[in-house]
Amino acid sequence: MLSPIDLTVRQESSLLGRTNPVVKLAVALVWLVGLALIRDPVRPLVLALAAIVAGLVLGRIPRAKLIAGLAPLVAAAGSIALANLVFAAANTDPFAHEIARVGPLRLTAEAIVGASAIGARVVAIVATGVVFAQTTDPTRLVDALVQHARVPERFAYGALAAYRAVPQLGQDLGTLRQARRIRGVAGTWHPKLLVGLLVRAIRHADQLALAMDARAFGVGPRTTYRPVGRHWRDVIVAFGGAAIIVALVVG
Amino acid sequence: MYSKELGMTSTPTTPASTATSGGTSSAAESRWRTRDILVAAVIGVAFGVVFWAWGLAWGLFAPLNAARDLLYAVWLVPAVLAPLVIRKPGAALFAExxxxxxxxxxxxxxxPDTLLSGFVQGAAAELIFAFTLYRLWSFPVLSLAAVASAAAAWLHDWVLYYQDVAIDVQLIRGLAMAVSAVVIVAAGSLALARSLRRAGVLEGFPTDG
Incomplete structure (x- = not known):
């Protein structure tokens, strides 16, 4: 459950898997901005479909993984759409077209269109995120951020070293919960678990920092073990991604 | 102690900065030790795991509707907890x-919106800490930073997720988020930092004495 996403060799060697992660990140963020400008339910779904097809074909994401990744989408999109539907400004607008009345709540056609547009926007955002996460190796992402996006290397690699602790944190959490259960404390989830988890995490950080300092981390110039090169496929993904969102926003 | 040795080894040029600095900060202390980076990063990572679980649960809180925003500030904790522990410029933005x-x-x-959200939330808190020159860490300052972070999140969510929602509901949401920020982020971070200090893992980090 709580483990960093494992990419198969097929995913890593796919076109999207080998694309510079900074390019993919840029495309995802530009799509996000484009989505904020789109205000109908259809175009975001087209974008979501484009992302999913790209993930399956260009990213070779196994279908089961994609579906599992998309599952939280239902609750996320549903809850956001519901909030927009119930609290829509259009519902109190006397000129809006009334569709139904549920108790004190007046539902209008305008509110339904607006809510489904925003629900579709969430669907597109989630789909983009799943395809990005399922085609991007975190280490390569950090390499690319340092080499191509000028992210300070001490912070980038420090964060990556800390990220490696995620499976350990999951195990620690399990141990802490078992310890509570042995002591007979009722309730499996408690905010105090967070204190224990942070204590373990900070001890781990201290050890990592000591080990990294001992190897002269961040002192002097750095050599690159895994260069993330520039390639024609980066250009294609960048232009393809830009073309899709421009066509959708303008069209 | 282990952690003091660590401080000595990581900053051989400024041994003074390894001692607890009584809440003040000077130019020499604004440089991040490796330990500062790693501790801020693990706070970020631990909350990243919390965010991930919280994000999955968030949709299930939908029946609470606007009251759900009383729980919103869980997303904002690292933007205040990490700078409270590290007390370096940039800690809020980095951890978030x-x-x-x-x-x-x-x-x-x-x-991808997690990154944009994290950026605006961290940057807003960072701004408040920068105004204090990273010298004030009292509850009112932490509350101000938490509310600033919540305000940034509120604007961001308005534009992206609640575009059609009526203005009075937006204001109620904002109020709920501000209350949530003060209680969960400011008071919560103080309580967490106190617990961590008592557990002995924050030796070598500044305290208020």
Whole structure:
């Protein structure tokens, strides 16, 4: 459950898997901005479909993984759409077209269109995120951020070293919960678990920092073990991604 | 103690900065030791895991509707907790971005928007700490930073997720988020930092004495 996403060799060697992660990140963020400008339910779904097809074909994401990744989408999109539907400004607008009345709540056609547009926007955002996460190796992402996006290397690699602790944190959490259960404390989830988890995490950080300092981390110039090169496929993904969102926003 | 030795080894040129500095900060202390980076990063990573789980649960809180925003500030804790512990310029932004990035890589429900959200939330808190020159860490300052972070999140969510919602509901949401920020982020971070200090893992970090 709580483990960093494992990419198969097929995913890593796919076109999207080998694309510079900074390019993919840029495309995802530009799509996000484009989505904020789109205000109908259809175009975001087209974008979501484009992302999913790209993930399956260009990213070779196994279908089961994609579906599992998309599952939280239902609750996320549903809850956001519901909030927009119930609290829509259009519902109190006397000129809006009334569709139904549920108790004190007046539902209008305008509110339904607006809510489904925003629900579709969430669907597109989630789909983009799943395809990005399922085609991007975190280490390569950090390499690319340092080499191509000028992210300070001490912070980038420090964060990556800390990220490696995620499976350990999951195990620690399990141990802490078992310890509570042995002591007979009722309730499996408690905010105090967070204190224990942070204590373990900070001890781990201290050890990592000591080990990294001992190897002269961040002192002097750095050599690159895994260069993330520039390639024609980066250009294609960048232009393809830009073309899709421009066509959708303008069209 | 182990952690004091660590401080000595990581900053051989400024041994003074390894001692607890009584809440003040000077130019020499604004440089991040490796330990500062790693501790801020693990706070970010731990909350990234929390965010990921919280994001999955968030949709299930939908029946609470606007009252759900009383729980919103869980997303904002690293932007105040990390600077409170580290007391270095940039800690709020760094920890919040790491947390957002980790939850995105774990498969967050919000995809690329986690990064944008993390950026605006961290940057808003950072701004308040910068105004104090990273010298004031009292409850009112932490509350101000938490509310600033919540305000940034509120604007961001308005534009992206609640575009059609009526203005009075937006204001109620904002109020709920501000209350949530003061209680969960400011008071919560103080309580967490106190617990961590009592557990002995924050030796070598500044305290208020």
């Amino acid at each position: 971005l790491v947390a957002a990035g980790v939850s995105a890589l774990l498969g967050s429900a919000w995809g």
